[in-house]
Amino acid sequence: MTPDLDPSTVVVHAGRPERVPDAPLGGSPVFSSTYLAGGQRGYGRFDNDAWAALEQTLGALEGGRGLTFASGMAAVAALLDLVPVGGRVVAPQHAYSGVLGLLDQQASTGRVQLQRVDIADTEAVTAAVAGADLLWIESPTNPAMEVADLPALCAAGRAAGTTVVVDNTFATPLLQRPLAVGADVVMHSATKFIAGHSDVVLGAIVTADDKLWTALETKRRSLGAIPGPMEAWLALRGLRTLALRLDRAQANAAFLAERLLEHPRVSRVRYPGLPDDPGHVRAKQQMSGFGAILAIELGGDADRAQRVCESTKLWVHATSVGGVESMLERRRRWPAEVPTIPADLIRLSVGIEHPNDLWTDLAQALES
Ligand SMILES: *Cc1c(COP(=O)(O)O)cnc(C)c1O
Secondary structure: OOOOOOHHHHHHHOOOOOOOOOOOOOOOOOOOOEOOOOOOOOEOOOOOHHHHHHHHHHHHHHOOEEEEEOOHHHHHHHHHOOOOOOEEEEEEOOOOHHHHHHHHHHHHOOOEEEEEEOOOOHHHHHHHHOOOOEEEEEOOOOOOOOOOOHHHHHHHHHHHOOEEEEEOOOOHHHHOOHHHHOOOEEEEEOOOOOOOOOOOOOEEEEEOOHHHHHHHHHHHHHHOOOOOHHHHHHHHHHHOOHHHHHHHHHHHHHHHHHHHHHOOOOOEEEOOOOOOOOOHHHHHHHOOOOOOEEEEEOOOOHHHHHHHHHHOOOOEEOOOOOOOOOEEEEHHHOOOOOOOOOOOOEEEEOOOOOHHHHHHHHHHHHHO
16 A cells, blocks of 8 residues: 555555456455365464454554454453563553453463553653563553553663563554554554454554564464454454544543533543643643543542442443543552542443533432
């Protein structure tokens, strides 16, 4: 494809079959556990057309080569498996609880040494990264919504010879391209905005480093953490409309953030799009939009926060983010959530419904 296309065009056209007479517009999922001998594919655990189409599209968007996995966590596990035994990993204090949980497990057995840092504190991360094997970045963080200085942290990682991974799940490649500012690998829970319809669990990585790509592809084969063809096909079908979905969801999130800020029951709104948010200036520099996720706190009242989540009629009370339908949950309802996440914090994943309907339902639940 022409290299100077806008990402909102690339997301529609990348990863399609060659334009020859009678070619279909999109590929179909291929259901085959093995392939006839004599070619490159070999076996169903090694390759699949539906993965390849999704990988090409994600690769074109992020600026590297894609690799899909059975879930976001499968991609995380493959990446952590690249760290040498006893190697040192620097990871955020706040990030997706599944990633932090896996790191804690690995640290407890001596598989890795783990150092947790405030990922928004560039000086602290830069100091920690010296001699580390892997720097794990998530930005904005789930669910604290902190924003890391990606160019500075990638430069620090590079200077220290540390592999830098960015979990780009919240921003998506349409709002933030970590490889372009020096990250070695981008990781996605494609379950979220990429697939976008809350019907698929899938993960992906993208890297421009061929050695890393090959190492990760080998891990995928040997760990067997492969996606189903149908899941990959559904994720690509969902991905085609990411630009439109994000436009609407982001506009909705900005609208709701302003209203929530004024609400007497809401003590804090965490959204990088708000001018007073601690991550605003950074997000403005390194993202082309502020995303569709925000978090609110209710003056320390965890019971009320729980009741709010249980009182919505339109908003879906469920975990996960990035679907077309708006979802909310009190994160600390999960025992695995980091204890420094406030007990009254509600994470809101804003969907593509009409903003007035979303606000009416949320306001009603806040009053309940
Ligand atoms: C959901 C999520 C993951 C884990 O992905 P799964 O697809 O659920 O395995 C990782 N990172 C972030 C930021 C997430 O939101």
